[in-house]
Amino acid sequence: MKPSDFDYVKVIGKGSFGKVLLARHRKQGGFYAVKVLQKQMIVKRKEQKHVMVERSVLLKGLQHPFLVGLHFSFQTPNMLYFVLDYVNGGELFYHLQREGSFPEPRATFYAAEIAMALGYLHSLDIVYRDLKPENILLDSDGHVMLTDFGLCKEGVAVGGIMHTFCGTPEYLAPEVLQGHPYSPAVDWWSLGTVLFEMLYGIPPFYSHAKAEMFENILHAPLQLRSGASPAARSLLEGLLDRDVSKRLGESCDVVELQEHPFFASINWDDLLARKVRPPFIPKVTSPCDVSYIDPEFTIQPVPASVSGRCQTGVASEAFPGFSFMNPVDADFL
Numbered sequence: 408m409k410p411s412d413f414d415y416v417k418v419i420g421k422g423s424f425g426k427v428l429l430a431r432h433r434k435q436g437g438f439y440a441v442k443v444l445q446k447q448m449i450v451k452r453k454e455q456k457h458v459m460v461e462r463s464v465l466l467k468g469l470q471h472p473f474l475v476g477l478h479f480s481f482q483t484p485n486m487l488y489f490v491l492d493y494v495n496g497g498e499l500f501y502h503l504q505r506e507g508s509f510p511e512p513r514a515t516f517y518a519a520e521i522a523m524a525l526g527y528l529h530s531l532d533i534v535y536r537d538l539k540p541e542n543i544l545l546d547s548d549g550h551v552m553l554t555d556f557g558l559c560k561e562g563v564a565v566g567g568i569m570h571t572f573c574g575t576p577e578y579l580a581p582e583v584l585q586g587h588p589y590s591p592a593v594d595w596w597s598l599g600t601v602l603f604e605m606l607y608g609i610p611p612f613y614s615h616a617k618a619e620m621f622e623n624i625l626h627a628p629l630q631l632r633s634g635a636s637p638a639a640r641s642l643l644e645g646l647l648d649r650d651v652s653k654r655l656g657e658s659c660d661v662v663e664l665q666e667h668p669f670f671a672s673i674n675w676d677d678l679l680a681r682k683v684r685p686p687f688i689p690k691v692t693s694p695c696d697v698s699y700i701d702p703e704f705t706i707q708p709v710p711a712s713v714s715g716r717c718q719t720g721v722a723s724e725a726f727p728g729f730s731f732m733n734p735v736d737a738d739f740l
Contacts, residue, residue: 408479408732409424413441418707419700424448425486428709429493429695437458438694439478441490446726449487455726458487461555464533466488472681473524475544475554480731489727496545496689498550499601503540507609511636512672513686517543518602519673520551526597526661528590530733538597539578540604545699549685569730576617577610581625581649595656595664596678599646606635612645625649642669714723 413430416438416485420427425444430437447457465517466636466730479490499517503509509517522545528535537555544552580596582589603611604729611630629647631640644656677683689699699706 408481408489408730410481410483410486410713412592413439413490413714415441415709416695417697417700418704419589419697420704420707421707421722423552423560426707426710427704428713429697431489431695432579438493440475440491440493441713442491444487444489446482446485446487457731458726462489464528464555466731467528467531467533469687470525471527472517472518472679473551474527474529475552475733478733478736480729482726482729485727486713486715488574491554493694494544494546494554495691495694495696495699496547498541498701499543499545499551499605500624501699501701502545502687503604503608509605511606511639513603514602514639515669515672516683516686517551517605518598519670519675519678521598521601522555522661522664523675523679524526524551524553525591526621526664529594530662534589534596535590535594536583538594538601540601541602542634545685545687545689547689547694549688550681553597576620579624582651584621584624590651590657591660592651592657594656595646595654599643602639602646606639606643607632611643615644636669638667638669642667642668660697664699 412433414433415428415430416551418426419429419440421441425442425448427442430439430441444458449535462477462480465475465480467474470476475492475494477489477491479488481488481490487719521538525535525538535553538553544554545705546552576584578597578600578668580589580593583593600610600612612620612627614620614623629644631643635643642655642664646664648654651657655667664670665673674683691698
């Protein structure tokens with residue numbers, strides 16, 4: 408596989424190391440999201456390991472209905488390419504911004520699908536660590552797809568400990584902020600913050616001032632306004648418990664959430680089989696419909712460098728074993 412096997416149609420996302428592009432395979436005609444990363448930037452920031460971890464996690468995503476999967480990865484002298492499922496129902500972030508908050512049944516459905524994806528990753532000893540509405544996509548049928556297009560890392564010093572954070576602080580568990588060792592339970596805290604935002608329209612400890620927000624996450628009492636059901640409030644209290652040993656999901660992971668009354672309406676087997684009808688179905692007209700993708704990306708021109716035709720050799724030795732082809736896609740060649 409090589410860059411010129413694709414036509415690059417639109418920019419659909421960007422991060423600190425590169426861009427995500429909607430691309431069409433020239434021979435087969437299928438649409439993909441191609442994440443193109445600049446090797447020089449990755450090497451400069453010593454992120455090689457992170458990129459290879461992302462690749463191995465993406466390989467596992469193909470086995471789960473709510474995780475974006477990797478079809479190909481390849482490299483040129485200057486760039487790395489991940490060819491991923493293209494999901495065009497929009498970020499959860501986009502829909503939340505548009506609608507303010509969701510009715511409880513809709514929030515329940517999304518939280519349940521996210522929980523199943525996280526539980527699957529945890530079963531593989533993978534901690535997701537970066538759950539936030541920008542990383543939760545809807546596919547064209549309205550199902551959740553977790554992705555890691557964030558690409559962002561932010562260094563934040565708390566209590567004198569330097570810790571590298573992915574993503575925005577609103578969704579980070581207190582133990583991550585404090586630089587303590589952490590367990591998969593950090594993901595259940597983040598799910599609590601996302602569920603809170605779906606129900607109330609704002610993350611639980613939000614403040615414009617970052618320092619104040621850190622303070623809130625570490626110490627402020629959880630305030631649950633009326634409007635949510637008693638089961639929803641009980642689930643939020645369980646997920647947003649600062650004491651990790653008491654947090655819902657800490658001892659038996661996703662099973663603890665599945666048994667909670669908030670999810671009483673969910674048939675988990677049907678949910679995993681994608682047999683539960685999503686509460687909202689995006690109105691996408693075709694695979695290349697980008698109407699749910701933020702125009703701040705789609706108005707950008709596609710960079711000429713991504714087609715890989717004008718490259719000179721640097722930095723390639725830093726990514727041995729990067730290239731991959733999903734056996735299902737082998738007939739592409």
